[in-house]
Amino acid sequence: MYNLAWAVILLPLGGFLFAFLPESPKRAAQVCVTFTGFAFVVSLVLLGYRLGHIHANPYLSNLTFWTFDPGQRVQGTFISDYHLQIGVLVDSLSVVMLSVVSLVSLLVQVYATGFLRRDDGYTRHFTALALATFAMLALVASTNLFDLWIFWEVLGAIFYVLVGHWWQRPEAAAAARRMFLITRIGDLGLLGALVFIWAKLSAYTAALPFAAGQPVNDPYGWFTEQKAWPALLAGKVHGSGPRTLIAVALLVLLAAVAKSALLPLHTWLRGVFEEAPAPVTALLSTVTLTAAGAFLVARMYPLFQAAPHMLTVMALFGAATAVVGALVALAQRDIARILSWSTVSHLGLVFVALGVGAYSAAMFQLIAHAWFKAVLVLAAASLVAAYRTTDSHEISGAWSRMRTTSLGLLAGAAGSAGVVLLAGFWSVSAVTGGVIDNGGRLGGVPRALVLIAVIATMLAGAVYPMRMFFRVALGELPKRRGFQPQRVREPGGRMTGPIAILAVLTVVGGFMGLPRVRASFFNFVYAGTAPQSQDGLLAGLAVTAVAGLLGLAVAWMLHTRQLRAPHLGRVGAAFAHELRIDEAYTWAVERALVRTAPLVGRVDHEAEHRVFDPVGGGVVAAAEAGRGWQIGRVDAVTLSAVAGVAVVAGAVVLGATGHLPWLGGTR
């Protein structure tokens, strides 16, 4: 039964391959959507089955292509076992993520059939989406760190293609480039972590008894690592100690920071929201790229639990990101930027939860964020397409003309703001509860800082989405010059359908976070061997409810001009310009390049002149000399073939019979 996970992973890949068969782009898109739909259905079956066996052991299934198992010392260094494989791991976390990823991908693809209707790159977009879905599903179900890294890289490459869909625009190409380069920094971190693990842990893990389902013991398997980290802490691994743990954890954290757009490596996300097609943004910012970073940390959680202080660092990063994200979003008026900073802020909350030890709350926040962020992105994209502008001050009156889209926008905004009973409410309160309760893991000062940051995030985070909604949806249609009111109408069912489904999920999806219910999320996905306590949840619920209502009230009053937004002068301007972090990076990189570029150019020129030109010239001269021999006649070719065979066979035979001692032989 668990082998259905193979079907879930491979169906989108099948969709990608089969989408090349039809001639019409419409059919190709239908192929992709169908395959993703099947993958979603199968993943639901799997989820249901797993829900029935909540506390069973995880299930591993591997397809090994090649095994290399010396497991011994060769000339002083230890060569560990290694096997090139692809596999599926079915446990609670992966089965939930499989369902969520496939559902969001399905809805996004259906939306894209309408959104990109007359686009030139229609087929390319859908095949890339299918491939991205496959990569993320395989990443979620991967059985060891190496596989995860492979799909991590594939994901980055595919999203470069997807984000740069309209690459003829220089801004879009620049945004795709920026995304790729910054996440590359994270990829290097992950690669460094892989190398470190291999070097330090190979000898130890090779001596462990085999884990179930693993053909050999390499240091990358999740369950092997689970045993290795505490042993490393206890000093049982030769040549490593707590500092190794810190180094590996820092490298993994670097990868997660870059991929999940945490401060300070967050600058690529705004470009994505501004330049990528809406379906891509929705997929990327909710369940794929940014979720991959959080997923990596979740899978490597035993490492972070063992390494001293790493959780504190992660919590601090997350808290800083969350609060800065919320404050900057407050100061924006462009819808794309508001949404991008909102994403940054919510992902920061995920990492806060991971840092304080509230693993289930973190994953819950990740999933709830998927619902409301996806509906926000898709609804906002419909609005932007209708009003032809992304400035929220220039859009108004959507409620009367685009009811369904506005409802979706409302659900998303309210969910993001943490309004009572919606998904965001439950998830953010779980995070807050985690901080209040488990924050005892952190020291005194970090704990207080994180708590303050989370509350500030909640307050600010309740204002800006609702303010955006009020401004955009209520009021009358704008009357500026050149505006065509008849363009503002509800798009077709293919675009409103996914919005409606996601809006419903935003409303009801939070109820799986109810405390003390048997099938609750917290009983299903947890770190370690038992679900965590949820003592702080009630306090979190209270705080979140108060903050949400307060923010809603403030937003309404701002909208009806009962409150005036205070002029904060230069501080406000700084936040409106996103603290100019991106510009700082650009300036630094340019300075570095200006210094080194002429030198590199000189070296290149000299090498070309001194080394490559003579070598190439020599090759060309030799080829010209050899051309004279090639008269190309059939009989000449035959003669050389027969003569060649005779010579070579003769050499082989003489060598085999020992007459040519330098050729080796049996005698």
Place this chain on the structure above:
Amino acid sequence: MNVGVNHFVALSGVLFAIGGFGVVARRNLIGVLMSAQVMLSAGVLALGAFARFGYRGTHPLGGGAFALFAVVSGLAEVAVGASLLLLLHRRRDTLQADDLDDLRG
């Protein structure tokens, strides 16, 4: 006087060499095809000899079966080769090896 396997193998080698000479030295491509058939005949002869004199793998006369299939393959080769040469003649109006030098470097 009695002969053994060595004689047959020697004959086969001689015929093979003669055929090899023809393949390389003949000017007309149909002549090349015929010389190739000489080489094939030599091989078939050797196979039949080995089968008769007991050099075998699992089956007695296994070499004979091999020889039979080799003959059949040779026939197919001649058929396709001849038709290809005819096609070449229609296109190029020549079958002399001197005139076919498209591979000139």
Place this chain on the structure above:
Amino acid sequence: MTVNGIGYWVFAALAVMAAVAVVASPSLHRAAFALAGLGGAVGFLFVVLGNELLFAFEVLVYGLAVPALIWVALDLAGARVRREDRRAGDHTGWWPFALAAACGLGALLLGVFAVSSGSWTTGSPAGDESTTRQMGELIFKTYALPFAVSAVLLLTALVGAVVTGRRDDLEEELEAAEEARRRREDRMRRRREDRERARRAQRPAAVGAADGDPEVEP
């Protein structure tokens, strides 16, 4: 184990002479004939070896079928050797190298056999029952799959030969143009002859017909 020596030497000599004729004869038709002779000689060598089925196959294929195919190809492709080459025979300029290579190849084969034949495994030779029967059992029972595959191979060769023999549109057009030209020339020649005959028939009684029959020109 030995076989009859006289048969071997006679047919071996015939085979070598036929092979040399195939390879060295300036006339391709004679070379094809020699190939048939080679097929016969090798076939009879199979008789000496006791394998009648192979004899039948060899004679039918190499003695009849292959030469027939070659003859047809020669007639279709024209085996006329150019006049300037006739004296040089049908050999390329570097036939000494070819001779050397061929001798080398032959020496190689013989040398390999001479050196290694001692260590080749031998089983019991074929029994006393008919070799044809044994061969039949081999082909139809043990090696039934290769037998079927060879049938498919022959079929494929047949289809391939038919397909390569087809003429494409350009060739069809050229042929049609040739045909039309030839027919037109025939027609004009016939009409000219008819006019000549008519004039010759009318000349003795030419006076009265001032305006003769108008010549009907199409």
